Amino acid sequence: MASIHLDQIGHSYGTAVYALEKTDMHFEDGKTYALLGPSGCGKTTMLNIISGLLTPSDGRVLLGGTDVTRTRTAERNIAQVFQFPVVYQSKTVFENLAFPLHCRGWDRSRIATRVAEIADLLGLTSRLSQSARRLTADEKQLISLGRGLVRNDVAALLMDEPLTVIDPHMKFDLRRRIKQANDQTRHTVVYVTHDQNEAMTFADEVLVMSAGRVVQRGTPQQLFEAPRNLYVGNFIGSPGMNFVRAERLDGDLRLDGVPLVGADRCRGIAPDAEIVLGIRPEHIAFAQGEELGVPASIVSAQDHGSLLVVDVAVGSDRLRMKVRRDVSFPAGQARLRVSSDQVRLYVDGVLVN
């Protein structure tokens, strides 16, 4: 187990565009991190640099304080699970799981015990003596996963969307099992995913990436409550944050004439700056009784299980709000209550307050 420090790391695959922009990054020992971002933003590139499969064009990689930039993958002692299953077809399931231990010179009885543990965790016990060749994609990925988890002395565990090819109904269970395995070993884990729910449930800290750079890192709660910019706001949450232009009147910020945010929160913002309000769909509700609310007309509603996502029009803007299924709301016109302390202020796309 070790901390990971990427010192001024940048990487380009021989083109002018950097797949990973120069950044400084620190992953603390024993914590679980989720790397979240769209396809092609450089997540796999970052993992491969950490594990040494890729030598970065710029910067240094430090593992537990030691510079390992030029150290071979094998010597870094890092476990990595790829997005698509990789199994050694000429070996049995047992041999596949035992191979990493075998390479590190463990003795037979210790290997057998450890492989049995991992096989049990992943439900592969009955398959151990089979050839890895004839397994389904699901089972092959379980083996890949098992090979990643089997060593309990690794410096770090990197997982690159390990559950993409897994059947949805198994995903939930597996996520729990991976977490369980990690809680025992307390490795430094970097977990790449497309799936924000996965990121939010798994990780102590989430890093949101876009086009080769980390846009924001923080706890799941921080990312949800205070996205640093419009991109993170849109990306985190489902549906993403609403962004509407505010009217500034007498120092107050108003939405369709209704004051939402007091002048005190606008301090330090240039008086002529255009302010955009970021409002989470979770923080909008229908106003009750005589309560003052933002007038809106309801456009449509989609069923999301226990919740409804309602599309409303406020002036020329569209907002989405989440309401419980059992809340009755008027058809056509409605008034919205917005929790104003949850509203975030953005100038030029960047969070200011």
Place this chain on the structure above:
Amino acid sequence: MLSTLKYIAVVLWSAFVVAPLLWALTTSFKTANGVTGGPTYLPYIGFEPSLDGWRSLFGGAGGIDIVRPYMDSLIVTSSASLISIVLGTLAAYGLSRFEYRAGFVKNTDIIFFFISQRIMPPIVLAIPFFLMLQFLGLLDTKIGLILVYVALLLPIAVWIMVDFFDGVPRQIDEMAMLDGCTPFEAFWRIVLPNSMPGILVASMFCVIFGWNDFFFAFTLTFTDTQLLPVAVVSLNSSVTPWWSLSASALVSVAPLILIAIFVERLLSRGTLAGAIR
């Protein structure tokens, strides 16, 4: 209906393939009279069987001793194939996985350089090979022939294996390195065991070429060393000895048939199918 047609086709094809072998087999037991007496197939009924043809292969009347050329051919073919496969596989793995650059020369250029060796017709190569072996004092030796065959087989081996390794996902090597292998161990312990199908195909090409080559064996050896194809041809005389030629044809083709059966066994066991992914 369809399966009937299929069986008819299979039977016809088998007849087509087996008939020449059958013909050679019966002829090898005939004498001059038996050969010229029209088509006959059943020993004792159609013709009087004789072992003359087979005897002539072992130094019998009017024949030559085929045992030594046979052994020479086995040694030369297997050594040349083995060397080509070992070197070719290593070279191909390098070319498939690592980037080489010498000025404007890159991997694809190197691969083309290998293949381009086979563009020239053999006759163009014969004279340089002759001169080189002469210079080295290796004319008319097995070592000399092995060197020449390696030069001829290596491009085939490299070409087949590069293509094969390119089809093996890189992640397999990467995974092996993550599991604790050095790059060479990853190749040796993981990629190689998974690459048997490619190696088998490449070996087959090499062995078949080496075993059947007449031209270079004929031009580069004279008396001390003689390979099977050359020896077989020297069986010929003013009266064509069909019986000896048939017998020699059968023993010549035997190793290739054995290889074919062996490969077919592996294929039908599914050992080769989907070895990777």
